Amino acid sequence: MGDSKKLLEVKDLSIYFQGKQALDRAVDHVSFSLDAGQTLGIVGESGSGKSVTALSIMQLLPIPPAKIDSGEILFEGENLLKKNARQMQDVRGHKIAMIFQEPMTALNPLLTIGEQIMESLMTHLKMSKDQARERAIEMLRKVEIKNPEERVDSYPHQLSGGMRQRVMIAIALSCDPSLLICDEPTTALDVTTQAQILDLINKLKEDFNTSVIMITHDLGVVSKVSENVLVMYKGRVVEYGSVEAIFENPLHPYTRSLLAAIPDVSNRQARIELVHQAVKNDDLSLTTGDNIFDRATYQARINAEESALVEQEPGHFVRIFKNEWSSQAQDQAMKAGESDE
Amino acid sequence: MKKYIRSRLIQTLVVLIGVTLLTFIMVNVAPGDAATVMTEKITDQAAIDRINAQLGLDKPYFVQYFLFLRNLVFFDFGTSYFKYKPVMQLIIEGFRVTGTLAVTIILFALVVGLAMGIMAALNRGKFWDQLIMGLSTLGMALPSFLLAILLQYIFGLKMQLLPLSGLTSWQGYVLPSVTMGMICAAEVARLTRTSMLDVLGQDYMRTATAKGISRQRIILVHGLKNALIPILTFLGNSFKAILGGAVLVETVFGLNGIGRLLVDAIMQRDTPIIQGVTVYIAMIFVLVNLGIDLFYGLIDPRIRLAKDND
Known part of the structure; x- marks a missing residue:
């Protein structure tokens, strides 16, 4: 695949859920793209729309209540939203694979892990049972499970959470997909296992030459694996750029508050900064401060004013309000002052 | 698993002794006896005594019970007082008759009930x-004898497709099996729907979909x-109940099954x-229960492996 060719292009995607009193869009005019072999991190808190975006690529959203309002999802040049159920079957697990958040419940308790890996091989690559079994053992070895010849006949309940997530990775990569979507793959795991799983995904992405979308609420995870970052807040993209740009020069106040919330051991902070308030409590107005993102004020403005993603540096986009051009410049100046210290 | 089966079989012995002792006591405590039934209204004490002596009913109760137990070891239940045939x-x-009926009823309920339940779950609301849920409620509310008579009327009397009652050929099994099968299927459909709806919402179902395997397989x-x-x-419970005698259906369709045998006796x-x-x-209860347990193990490895460690 040529470098210039986009593997995935999401254009102007909007999704809402029916049945709630307000038709709040879960995903609001989101656009991004991904090159072959690249990793994109999608960051945001619960309810920001990051998982819904990922599920919509695989068309795993329950429709209804979910409804895709507008947009295109171009994968290898074809619009996935135009494909019927049968055509999507050929894409799922074959071209695009997915790893989910909960390894404890994501595997079928009644089938051996071997059977669960073999299934997609036999469906997509038309392998015989013996071939598929051999490949399943090979995949278990690749995800660094010990004694794969024995483990292939184990049931999920005989494995730990970390091992189950390895099995999920083995299933996902078994058919050599061009895109792997990881929906908070480490959230449910303990810290040491988290690091191991991330290292494994990083390593295998190179081995399999797979593009990855890493969905997480943890910027630490993103910095470890991604080249580009998409920050989402309440269904909208608020900032989009390379990892370096986002981490060194975060432009959106929400991104800044997220970054401030990463614990820094070297800094010996007494307290970790908070990202204030959960999504739903918009009516409470909380304090000001350097890195504190004021949800209420922001929400009021976003309701009242028009905003747009604007390219501030090459490849670095941020959502700003139409009449904020001047204050944005001030902000930039202030930032420059800070970095002098 | 072997250890488990062995301990279950030992339990069976205990159950058998308890059950026979209780029936023995109840049969003897209940008013009336065989000799009186045989001699009908004649109250000739000498005749009654003679019959009692013949049947061994003049012996003390505990002797009778131990004789019964001794014979049980050799699978000898004695001879019927009225039918003059060995009970075995x-x-x-x-x-x-009852076994054939039970198997056909359960198969009917399984196939029809599962299909309807899955269809209802996939088309929820x-x-x-x-x-399907309307039919299921109707099926559960309808008394079996009423459904039996209805089917007899339609297929036996009006259309003359199937025998009204009796067992001259396999066709005699059709109506009784369908009658009970439909009632069982109604419950199976409802259970399948509930259980499927629960399963359809599980994470592993989403994983299966994400793998791109066929919808059928999912x-x-x-x-x-x-x-x-x-x-x-x-289904296991229904199977046990029918094998123990489906009295109503056996009576309505004139089948000489276990149920009628017991009621007449x-x-x-x-x-x-x-x-x-x-x-x-x-x-039957002990064996079918054991069968159900083994089946659970066959389906669910968590149950199977837990029993290995017992």
């Missing part, structure tokens, strides 16, 4: 779901297998048959 033979004859292999346990429990105080059938029913 009568039970085998009844079991042929839509027309098919509502239609529903049958990933879905149904997980939904099967409550359905099997119900109770009316006549035919103690050997009552004892024999009781032992038979106890055995």
